[in-house]
Amino acid sequence: MKITILGNSGPYPRAGSACSGYLLETKNHKILIDCGNGTLSRLLSIIGSLNELDAIILSHLHSDHISDIMVMRYALGINQEKGTITKSIPLYAPRDPEDTYVKLQFKNAFIQEELMEHSILTFGDIRITFKLMSHPVRTYGLTVEENGKKFVYSSDTKYCDAVNEIAENSDLFLCECNLLERDRIEDAYHLSAKQVGEIATNARVKKLLLTHIWPEYDIDELLNETRNHFSGDVEIAAELESYEI
Numbered sequence: 001m002k003i004t005i006l007g008n009s010g011p012y013p014r015a016g017s018a019c020s021g022y023l024l025e026t027k028n029h030k031i032l033i034d035c036g037n038g039t040l041s042r043l044l045s046i047i048g049s050l051n052e053l054d055a056i057i058l059s060h061l062h063s064d065h066i067s068d069i070m071v072m073r074y075a076l077g078i079n080q081e082k083g084t085i086t087k088s089i090p091l092y093a094p095r096d097p098e099d100t101y102v103k104l105q106f107k108n109a110f111i112q113e114e115l116m117e118h119s120i121l122t123f124g125d126i127r128i129t130f131k132l133m134s135h136p137v138r139t140y141g142l143t144v145e146e147n148g149k150k151f152v153y154s155s156d157t158k159y160c161d162a163v164n165e166i167a168e169n170s171d172l173f174l175c176e177c178n179l180l181e182r183d184r185i186e187d188a189y190h191l192s193a194k195q196v197g198e199i200a201t202n203a204r205v206k207k208l209l210l211t212h213i214w215p216e217y218d219i220d221e222l223l224n225e226t227r228n229h230f231s232g233d234v235e236i237a238a239e240l241e242s243y244e245i
């Protein structure tokens, strides 16, 4: 499988950047994971038509992870009527907050299905499972497995047992890294670079990618703080870069 980074900023973009969005591709499937502001245009530059998408998974309903769903639904709903989009796209998301979940739909753009912690999605040989993270709205970390390979996406979370558990032995761990340790306050709902490094070490992660970067940070400082706590392969998730797993 292959993951392409559509945006790596959070909770708002740096100039020329986009917020959370990741395209997961296998031989026969294309799945969009999160759809933050700025990601739709980049997605279309890769797949050409939204007919190519098999599903969309929203890890949680914060704006930096869903903003472009609100315009993608116009592309889908209107072009379904014109006949150029030939299907409704399955959209999986937690139903929290309820009013945001309901607002995602436009005409017949999506086939909406509520994500639960016990949900299991399969697409060919890919199996996707979910774990509840610690964040102000219901938020799921994703584990994607295919032919013995494991890709994990933390979504947004503060430090918790769940994020340590899902990272365990992952071949690729795409982890939010929104803070430098010096800026982390006790009730922060995001991880510091130090914490991400410690999680990756404890979980024996093979390759670590940092995402959901605070736009004002010096990226090298963030990377260095992580490297002080993780001696393995780590880099910033580069926008429009693809990573094979």
Ligand SMILES: [Zn+2]
Residues within 6 Å of the ligand: 010, 011, 020, 062, 064, 065, 156, 212
């Ligand atoms: Zn976020």
Ligand SMILES: [Zn+2]
Residues within 6 Å of the ligand: 060, 062, 135, 156
């Ligand atoms: Zn969030």
